[in-house]
Amino acid sequence: MEIINLHSYSIVIGAIQETLPGVLHQLDYSQLIVIVDENTKMHCLPLLESSLEGQSYVLIEVPSGEQHKNIQSCQHIWQEMMQAQTSRDALVLNLGGGVIGDMGGFCAGTFKRGVRFIQIPTTLLSQVDASIGGKLGIDFMQVKNSIGLFQNPQAVIVDPAFLQTLSLREVRSGYAEIIKHSLIADAEQWQLLQQYESLENINWQELIIPSLLIKKHIVENDPKEKGIRKALNFGHTIGHAVEGLALETSHPLLHGEAIAIGMISESFLSHQILGLDIQDVRRIARYLLQMYGGQVLPNEQYDDYISLMRNDKKNEGNQINFSLIQPVGQAVVNQTCNSGLIRESLDFYNELCQL
């Protein structure tokens, strides 16, 4: 068992049967609620249940997928809690990926003005990304996480065993955040990662822990995202817009797949605005395209991408805000550029895809 202590809670990494009972014993609660989707209900709930030592719980199920991370699903969760006569001293366990963690946390954090919750991320993405930072929320009007709040869980339980329930595509999606953490804060780790050509047979705990430590360091220095925490948004201004529009199509992208596109385009912006070495840009693009493939972004949607970027939370006033890198392993936040340059960066990505 490994423990990463943050200011107000801990991330406990290891087999859940060995970690969860100790965490629960430290808390007093009147009722246990478990929030799942149909996938985690089938694949992850049995493992969780075996760690509950026979305690009863109220199960709340929501449909899986980013398209259900919305106010309607919240209403369903709140209704179920109301019907279970959940009181403020209950405890919610969010068992699932980012959608369950973000939305279940938001519902808990707002039910009767705040019920405590524990995050049990079951995807690689949520284990390395969503488990630190206390960001909760849902999507609204196609804008990701546009309604939400900052609130910390009581604890985060990370068990790499859950990753065995994922498809390779989902694992790859989560891996994009591990790559991002290296690009914004750890050039050596970036060198190391490029040696992984496949994601099978990896000891994930060894990659998750350094990635969590990078995120911990950044978030603890800026809990409310006023400055350096924005470094984590590298690849996300363009990535979120690409993800948002893809959601509307019959071929939605996973978060990490969209962020990979965002990181390629924003590496190009880093070159144009900050002078990031073009060879580094090419290395980043090559590795990401090899890992994620390339999907051409239709020219006629550029305006829609830019309009979604304008509504990004990270903006101040009317400017579109970017977090870029220069050199590799170091982030430079609060960069802005005109829409012409954004278009060029999308063209740059598209050209590489078509090679």
Place this chain on the structure above:
Amino acid sequence: MEIINLHSYSIVIGAIQETLPGVLHQLDYSQLIVIVDENTKMHCLPLLESSLEGQSYVLIEVPSGEQHKNIQSCQHIWQEMMQAQTSRDALVLNLGGGVIGDMGGFCAGTFKRGVRFIQIPTTLLSQVDASIGGKLGIDFMQVKNSIGLFQNPQAVIVDPAFLQTLSLREVRSGYAEIIKHSLIADAEQWQLLQQYESLENINWQELIIPSLLIKKHIVENDPKEKGIRKALNFGHTIGHAVEGLALETSHPLLHGEAIAIGMISESFLSHQILGLDIQDVRRIARYLLQMYGGQVLPNEQYDDYISLMRNDKKNEGNQINFSLIQPVGQAVVNQTCNSGLIRESLDFYNELCQL
């Protein structure tokens, strides 16, 4: 101008033209948003506008009334903010009574994970009650304020001039909270209040300030409502249930009218459970009935009242939680009782009504 300083913000009491400009000058914001209902738009917005020194703002209107303090209205507010491309560094002014303050604050506090807001309460109730404590929220499934959060405004602007826009019935409703503050914390003030037989020609500033100071004292000693802050719930366990059911009828009660009923019934409980002098109970009942009239609570709805009480946020586990008084001027929190005694307290109220 009078200023009450709380830990993290100030309540500024006086003519808004003299108070608001100074408050706004201290804040940096990219956009000003004003949330109103149709009443405050007509009666209060002109006065606010005259204090904005020509600054432009985005106006968002929601229908007035507790029945619109719901997730649908929130979606409307969020949509308007999204369409106005509101960024996280905007500033929201909530111009209205408790509904606008609670719901506008909740929408601001969750939009892009938190936009700052200023409360400009325009009813007596919200001036003495909602302006301290950072409680935000909406009603859900008939349960008042069951979805929400704790978050402080940047400032509260109290201008008694707004009270001139209210009906006498609304003023009387707010007065119930002034009475409550005296009953839980200031026996002398209670003596004084009983001398007011009518609510016309009152210098409200003189009654608002002591009432705010009582609430400040209580809330600052218990910001998250773990203990003594529950004193403020006197009259509210039964009052909220009465208010909740009345909302469903063609004769909804104003908040203070329901709380007056709650204070009578809960004074009776204070007598039964804590030995509050029955003469005091009768004095409280007499003054409240004289001020608010008496509306008989149908026997056949007792079960519904009790079932609503069971879903009250204040409960822990399965018990219905009451904040009672003994003696007058002192609160005793975390009292519970069986449903038989609750029925008796409703009978007690009903019998007095019918005298």
